[in-house]
Amino acid sequence: MKPYLREKTSFSFAEVPSDTSFEAGYLVSKNAGWRSIRPVIDIEKCVGCMQCYLYCPDGVISIENNKAVIDYDFCKGCGICKKICKINAIEMEAEKK
Amino acid sequence: MSVTANNLCRDEFFYGHKACAGCGGSLAVRNALKVLGKNAVAVLPAGCMSAVGFNFPQLCFANNAIISTFAGTASMLTGIEAGFRARGIKDFTAVGFAGDGGTADIGIQALSGAIDRNDNILYICYDNEAYMNTGIQKSGLTPFGAKTTTTPAGKNIHGNIRPKKNMFEIAAAHNIPYAATATVGYMTDFLNKVEKASKIKGTKYIHVIAPCPTGWGIPVSDTVEISREIVDCGLWYLAEYENGEFTLDHDPKEFTSVSDHLKKQGRFRHLTDEDIQIIIQSRDAKWEKIRRDWRK
Structure with missing residues (x-):
């Protein structure tokens, strides 16, 4: 479970809540555009030690089948995961426009 | 059972936020909420985490979360606890x-x-050592020598002239049931302190160092490394306060170079050798007291 991207991106005035509360975990925009470099995981090398998952400020790394997987919709490309990876299974590659 | 990456809750409760790349504060909030789980009710005063977490309609907390007045974090927590x-x-x-x-x-x-x-x-204080959200102004927790927009480094005055307030010991001086210091660099230590605090009845205070790449002048990939170094070179310590006693959790046998640590950060790059000597002397004086008075 985590906040997820909704289809809806615009609101009419009538829909804007009149009080200060709203549904939790409601995402309407990605953060992918922030990135100039992207981490790429070498699946062969990855041993699933979970350190990149533990230290990702955005929580975009999950572990599936004992391998790290990145959600590129929300990765900002900070590169903490590359630095933390002891077996150098993560490389930063330039984003292609 | 101690908290590790392996048994940490896989759900994400702070996701899609607009914090800068490599933000230490968001790393602390994200992982603390993973320890506390979906029934945590988070209170965030004005500051980076409320600014990046609640950009209506982009609401990045999956659990109940609310913005408080700047001064009222603790009083709103009191109200929430009483209300529940x-x-x-x-x-x-x-x-x-x-x-x-x-x-x-x-x-x-x-x-x-x-x-x-x-x-x-x-109460968790994520300490990035200045008012980073509004553009890096000095706070009471800005360390000696740090350059901020309100403590600029000039020819005569080299950044902040005052030492960092000792917030951990200020909280402890209230005879609080539990207080602890941590850093996002040693994540499992921090998470275990959050876990321990969540089981104690009464007020708990955790002070976690959370580097801000923008304000500290470090590469965005270095947040974790620099927050480990700050402990390794002795400018921060991992400790707890419980039952009226201080306990030192980690006693480095030898400190790494303070000068190397400071010179990596843009906010300290102007410091002279004399300034660094002042910092080393205050570190040594602090550690002498810690090693004499605190349990290990």
Whole structure:
């Protein structure tokens, strides 16, 4: 479970809540555009030690089948995961426009 | 059982936020919420984490979360705890995430009051050592020598002239049930302190160092490395306060170079050798007291 991207991106005035509360975990925009470099995981090398998952400020790394997987919709490309990876299974590659 | 990456809750409760790349504060909030789980009720005063977490309609907390007044983090936690208790809800944690300014300067009165009443709340201060959200102004937790927009480094005055307030010992001086220091660099230590605090009744205070790449002048990939170094070189310590006693959790046999650590950061790059000597002397004086008086 985590906040997820909704289809809806615009609101009419009538829909804007009149009080200060709203549904939790409601995402309407990605953060992918922030990135100039992207981490790429070498699946062969990855041993699933979970350190990149533990230290990702955005929580975009999950572990599936004992391998790290990145959600590129929300990765900002900070590169903490590359630095933390002891077996150098993560490389930063330039984003292609 | 201690918290590790392996048994940490896989759900994400702070996701899609607009914090800068490599933000230490968001790393602390994200992982603390993973320990506390979906029934945590988070209070965030004005500061980076509320600014990046609640950009309507982009709402990045999956659990209940609310923005408080800048000064009122602890008093809102008090109210939430009392409200839930009055409604008969038992399974929840009222947790506050305030920055260094919101804790040591603006929110200190409300925090002091909450500790005095021993309200059953958990207060986490993510310390990035200045008012980073508004563009890097000095706070009470900005260390000696750091350059901020309000303590610029010039020919005569080299950044901040005052030492960092000792917020951990200020909280402990209230005879608080539990207080601890941590850093996002040693994540499992921090997470175990959050876990331990969540099981203690009364007011708990955790002070976690959370580097800000923008304000500290470090590459965005270095947040974790620099927050490990700050402990390794002795400018920060991992400790706990419980039952009226201080305990040192990690006693480095040998400190790494303070100068190397400081020179990596843009905010300290102007420091002269004499300035660094002052910092080393104050570190040594502090550690002499710690090693003499605290349990190990």
